[in-house]
Amino acid sequence: MTAQEVRLCGLLLQEHFGNVVEKVGTHLIRSGVLNLRALAHETKLPLDLVKKSLCVLVQHGMCTFGAGRRGPAGPVEYRINCEHVFHMLRYPRYIYTAKSLYGDTGELIVEEILQRGQMTMSSTVKTVADRLTHNMPEGQSMDYSEVVSVFSQLVETHFLQRCPPLASAGSSSSGAVDTPLPVATQPTEPENHPDCYKLPYINLTGQGKRRRSSEDGEADQLRYYDCDDDCGDDGIYWQVNFQRFHLHFRDQAIISAVSCKLDQSSSEIVRTMLRMSEVTTPAHAAFTQALSANEIFRALLSSYNIARPILDQYLSLLVDDPMEFVGKTGDSGGGMYVVNLHRALANLARATLESVVQERFGSRSARIFRLLLRKRHLEQKQVEDFAMIPAKEAKDMLYKLLSENLVQLQEIPKTPDYAPSRTFYLYTVNQLPTARLLLQNCYKTVGNLIERRLYETKENKRLLEKSQRIEAILASLQATGAEAAQLTEVEEMITVPERQQLESLRHHINKLDSSENQVDETIFLLKSYINSTQASH
């Protein structure tokens, strides 16, 4: 865990769960694995607060626990899963994807499960139905069966999965053998469980209830959490399958890259190929399963209107493209084609790096960078010649890139003593380490953005509170049917310069938030590339 990663984890935990959980989480990340007593002692927090924080973290899947170093007889040890904490940055993207694939119902299901960490199917269905009913016009309500069908679709396409069961069964209901807790270092993968995507049979009929304004907010909360009527799926909890969402994002990135580089039709062909190999391709595979051209033609949607010979031409175009999105692995069945996932990700990462250099240092520095990526090792003189940049400027740019560590210097000695007059000094760019460097920069960027946003909010706290109070007063006045004069009088309690200040504050915070979302896209690309490279080695 680098310092920037720890800092970002701390900020994310603080934003979503408060300062206490942040303190506990950060300390646990720094220490690796700890048991409860040690954690409470070292953070100097009261034991109950530490217990509460750990419960919250375990509920959301960010902390795993297991038997410690002393074996099952010793105290339970906890560790934080940092990747899970980083996923919190991407929650809006997950929710938006669910909305685009499964509509508002899907959006609300994923949002509820992300907010609560894990949920049973019945409680999710009830909550979502209530929320949808609330937004519907008076008299209509959402039937549970519709929500159940969308939930089933999400499970069938593997976007939701069951939470892995614990090996230790303290309860008698599951009837499992009393086995000791798994060792903390080997968390049980949810996919290892055979029933991972099996829907439970629940008898749940009814419709969403409209929340009356007189109903107490607390009563609603109690209803959500105390699902006393057993619908038949007690103990089966569902969580969001982040890996599936990531595969979806990766496919989207590849398809949009193809459509940018070539054209819409070729991107549709690649989309079809990816859709066909969704279930057959393992997660970190370097390329999809081989598909024959006949299969692809059959699977193409008729709305694309691509004839068979056109398809063949497009496929050969894709294969010949220097980006190597698609590869040909055989000639049977009209030609066997695969999508080169790893190469596509590497190309996307490379494009990201080049774009960063271009936007930071200018297009000529970007030319040098691309040159070094392509030609691997070049001497100073060769760089000037190939890039067609005058010597002095080329030198300047090279040193700037070198100082930012985007370019490395490689020494090749001619003689055993590294005499400088008899050594070649070659400039080089390594894609993988540079990607890692940029990833750390991204983490630092997001940390800075969050801190700036917190600072802006704190600076204007008084003003924000005042505006919130005035809004509350306005809302209550409107509810009781006040006159327009009273309303304007209340509105005028905020002066015009204060209003401007509020407006600019809102604008700043929106900008900082959108920046976070955008940096997260880069983080996703770079992280996918790094993971794919590590998996293929």
Added chain:
Amino acid sequence: MAGRGRGHRTFSVEIVGIGKGESLPPSSVQPTPLFPPLDQKPVPLQTGEEAEYMLALKQEFRGAMKTLPFYIRPAAPKKDVERYSDKYQKIETSDNSLEWKPDWRRFPKELRVREKRPLRDPEKSKVPKQTKQPRVNKEEIIRKLETLEQKEEEGSSDEEEGQKKKPEEEEAEGEEEYDEEEFEDETDYIMSYFDNGEEFGGDSDENIDEAVY
């Protein structure tokens, strides 16, 4: 390796590309400025329906998380002096139970915080709790005080005490109430509603020369 001999310069700067007599950029003697002027301005952010929708989603999610019981606030800081008004102000629930009910079968047993009973019934002597010593002591103290008071007051104000004790027992910190009970006299008036005016006009002994507003 840097050259042991006198006068021998083994590292010739020409190799790296700096010619003889060329001026190097001036060396910096202070830290770089906090907001250095940028040569290249950053590219504007993505806009569009998707970006705006995700922005709204993000802000709503953040707001929603703050209202959920998963957002743990630290215990309210202890005030320096016990204030009279503390008893009537709604202090944040500093009780130790979680506001949501996790499925304890999926959590390690040690994380389970026993919930407090809403009404501590002093007749039930052995309350099965994960014993924390002070709590057991508190119950014993309650019982002792009650028996003592009952003996003293001969049941005259028994009903009042009973009613008063119930709301007092519900509070997390019991020490304040015990002090008050010890100090009260034998009256028909409920001591908690009496303000003996100690805080008012406390400065009257000092500096009479100063004008009093």
